[in-house]
Amino acid sequence: MFYILVTSVFFAVTVTLVVLYFAVKFRRTSEKQIGTPIHGSVTLEIAWTIIPLILAMVMFAWGATIYVNYRQAPPDTLNIYVIAKQWMWKLQQPDGRREINELHIPVNRNVKLIMASEDVIHDFFVPAFRVKMDVVPGRYTTLWFRATKPGRYHFFCSQYCGTNHAVMGGWVTVMEPAEYAAWLSGEHADINPPAAGEKLFAQFACSSCHLLTGKGRGPSLNGVYGSKVLLADGSTVIADEVYIRESILNPKAKIVAGYQPLMPTFQGQVSEDQILSLTAYIQSLQVQSAPAVPAAAAPDTGKR
Numbered sequence: 001m002f003y004i005l006v007t008s009v010f011f012a013v014t015v016t017l018v019v020l021y022f023a024v025k026f027r028r029t030s031e032k033q034i035g036t037p038i039h040g041s042v043t044l045e046i047a048w049t050i051i052p053l054i055l056a057m058v059m060f061a062w063g064a065t066i067y068v069n070y071r072q073a074p075p076d077t078l079n080i081y082v083i084a085k086q087w088m089w090k091l092q093q094p095d096g097r098r099e100i101n102e103l104h105i106p107v108n109r110n111v112k113l114i115m116a117s118e119d120v121i122h123d124f125f126v127p128a129f130r131v132k133m134d135v136v137p138g139r140y141t142t143l144w145f146r147a148t149k150p151g152r153y154h155f156f157c158s159q160y161c162g163t164n165h166a167v168m169g170g171w172v173t174v175m176e177p178a179e180y181a182a183w184l185s186g187e188h189a190d191i192n193p194p195a196a197g198e199k200l201f202a203q204f205a206c207s208s209c210h211l212l213t214g215k216g217r218g219p220s221l222n223g224v225y226g227s228k229v230l231l232a233d234g235s236t237v238i239a240d241e242v243y244i245r246e247s248i249l250n251p252k253a254k255i256v257a258g259y260q261p262l263m264p265t266f267q268g269q270v271s272e273d274q275i276l277s278l279t280a281y282i283q284s285l286q287v288q289s290a291p292a293v294p295a296a297a298a299p300d301t302g303k304r
Contacts, residue, residue, distance in 0.1 A: 003062065007055055073144040077112035078105065083272045084115065084122040084135040086161060087168040092276065095184060096193045101170030103155070105147060106180035112144040114241055116272050123159035126172060132158055138249075140242045147174040197281025200274055204266065218263060219256055225283040230257040244279050 026035070080103070083090040091099045105111050115124060117137040124143060125132035133143040147153075157168040175183060201207055214220035224239045232255040237243050246253050248270065251263040270278070 004059060007059065011052075073112045073142065074110050077110045077144055079112050079114060080105075081276045082113050082115040082124065082135070083118060083276075084124070084157070084168075085118040086120065087157075087164040089124070089155075089157075089168070089170050090273075092193070093184065096196075096280075097184065103170065103172045104180060104183055105172065105174055106177045107147055107150050107174050109177070110144060110146050112142060115141050115143065116245075116275075118272055120161050121159050122157045122161050122168070124155065125158035126153055126155045128153040129172075134159060140245060147172070150174045150176060193277050193280035194284040195281075196274075197277035197279070197284075200270070200278050201281055204269070206278075209263070218259060221282050222285045225286065229254075231255060232257050232259075241279050244282055245275055248275060248278065 028035075079094060081092045083092075089101050089103075091103050093099075093104075113124065113133075115133065115135040116139070117135045119137060121137070122135040123132055124135055126145070129145045129147065131143055131145045133141050135141060151174055153172045153174065155170055155172055157165060159165075161168065209216045209218035210221050212220055212222060214222075225244070227239055228236045229239050229243070230236055234257075237254055243254065247263075249265060249267045251265055252261045255261050
């Protein structure tokens, strides 16, 4: 910020002084005066092109580095799922507690929002935290921040999303850790996400292919969350919530090595809430390490 300020002030002052100097020195002093032809200076033109270019590229590289570092959330975040729809925000704590247009978080804790939209593009914006991110249908976007002072902070949808866009807002309540723990332990009727996901897993017959033994038509999901998965094209992918969501809605996008693309799509059959529950269930399957990738000639095949 200081670099940008100094650079901007330098050029603003320099250009202003040069303009004033030229205006005085080369001003017209008589009606018949004719100005001296100017044929330019290649050296001067190169100088005023190269120097600003270098300064601008330094500014760009510096800013890009800060932005890339910011976009990489630290590993110890409190993950909260956010679903946007016209015209409300539905937020879910890690233990399954749900809120509408309200978000409770502990102070001095890194918080990561994993967001999706059920209809149109929205934008989660907390002006006091200087953070905002588009919430796009059909994919997850993430946003992380660390609140350092307890209080209540207004958040908005900063992307025009329809007639009642202006009422799509809420409050972030930043609490002391003890207060947050007490609030979180309060009675609420929300079902535990992993438990809800386990029911859906059975309801959609996922367990018929993704056997716990790893010998089904699809690989076992035990310990797969957060691990590196080898794909059929030789590349790898981290099995995070984005990959799991894509595998549910578009299972042929990334085929696990050693398996055939047999898994049908569940596009239109599961809601965003159900996808979050399924993700929570898969995330809870950490009792075993991820099974080894089966050989290409293995008889049992299927999408992850």
